Amino acid sequence: MSKIQKQYCFTHPGGEDIYLFTLNNRKGTKLSITNYGAIITAIKIKQPDESYTNIVLGFDKVEDYFSPTYLDGYPYFGSAIGRYANRIKNGEFSIDGNKYTVTKNKGTDHLLGGINGFDKKVWKFISLTELPHPALTLQYISPAGEEGYPGELTITLKFELTDEDECSYEYRAYCDQPTVVNLTHHSYFNLDTQKNKIDKHLVKIQSSAILEQDNNWVVTGKLLPVKDTIYDFGEFRKIDANWNFEDGYDQTFVADQNNNGLPQAEAYSVQSGICLQVFTTEPVVHFYTGKWIPVLNHGNEYGPFAGFCFETQKHPNAINIAHFPNTILRPGEIYNTKTIYRITRLVEK
Numbered sequence: 001m002s003k004i005q006k007q008y009c010f011t012h013p014g015g016e017d018i019y020l021f022t023l024n025n026r027k028g029t030k031l032s033i034t035n036y037g038a039i040i041t042a043i044k045i046k047q048p049d050e051s052y053t054n055i056v057l058g059f060d061k062v063e064d065y066f067s068p069t070y071l072d073g074y075p076y077f078g079s080a081i082g083r084y085a086n087r088i089k090n091g092e093f094s095i096d097g098n099k100y101t102v103t104k105n106k107g108t109d110h111l112l113g114g115i116n117g118f119d120k121k122v123w124k125f126i127s128l129t130e131l132p133h134p135a136l137t138l139q140y141i142s143p144a145g146e147e148g149y150p151g152e153l154t155i156t157l158k159f160e161l162t163d164e165d166e167c168s169y170e171y172r173a174y175c176d177q178p179t180v181v182n183l184t185h186h187s188y189f190n191l192d193t194q195k196n197k198i199d200k201h202l203v204k205i206q207s208s209a210i211l212e213q214d215n216n217w218v219v220t221g222k223l224l225p226v227k228d229t230i231y232d233f234g235e236f237r238k239i240d241a242n243w244n245f246e247d248g249y250d251q252t253f254v255a256d257q258n259n260n261g262l263p264q265a266e267a268y269s270v271q272s273g274i275c276l277q278v279f280t281t282e283p284v285v286h287f288y289t290g291k292w293i294p295v296l297n298h299g300n301e302y303g304p305f306a307g308f309c310f311e312t313q314k315h316p317n318a319i320n321i322a323h324f325p326n327t328i329l330r331p332g333e334i335y336n337t338k339t340i341y342r343i344t345r346l347v348e349k
Helices: 062-066 068-073
Strands: 004-011 017-024 030-034 039-046 052-054 092-095 098-101 124-129 135-142 153-161 166-175 202-205 207-213 219-225 250-255 265-268 274-280 284-288 309-313 335-345
Touching (some): 017 135, 017 153, 030 153, 039 062, 039 335, 062 068, 202 284, 274 309
Antiparallel strands (some): 004 017, 017 030, 092 098, 124 135, 207 219, 207 250, 250 284, 274 335
């Protein structure tokens, strides 16, 4: 069987063709992506009985991402996020003394790229390659002024699947005038073969501090130690061991320095034996347990806490906080970030 399949789905109202691409490896793992929103629709793991477990929340039909019930609650299932991950305080920032205002789509703040961010764009198909591993490359050109952002930004996004069950995505971007960039991907994971809530998953995060947030979940610039708090995931523990069951988790964890190549975040399902490890070039992982997932039924039944996210990125709102990492991209520079999801099977944890 070919390592790659390309399936035409439909024509977008804007006139662009929408496709579903599937990458396959020798273990039978399948990574499926559509060029609408650069959405990962499935990561299917082959079971000993030849059945498949999809470990991400998504829909079998790409058309379902346009359904009114999905768009009404809109949880950003598996989509590319840009130009700026998470939130920007008051939707405002300055570059070289020039003040910019971007779309305020979360109260007075900017959220996940705005009303029509990269998650709702049709990405251009660039290439499919089989060697050394099956890979898909997509491109989107964000025009100057889109959602209020300065400058034109050209982004390529490469997805890859290795025979060692490593699924990765890598962004590269360049601009024609100074702008802000902080890209991530928004997959929700549920590692159980029988999909229920994710509260019994075991999680480990290599982090000694989270970023303080205000009442609208915007980062303030202050770091809060996690030791002996409900945010201490230094060792594997169940998600619901100490959580606030009404809200779950929606916090940004700062990577410990010199973690000796260890995964930044891990999750494990006792029910399935599947373990997910996250390796990233980025300095933080935002851990979100899906409180706001709407009740959906498009062949798959989903609702609050049906999946969790490990969103790798630079510090949210960093453009407004001087001591946080730089998120300004200038002409002549290349933005580059890569995240790997390594999938393994364990007997026990």
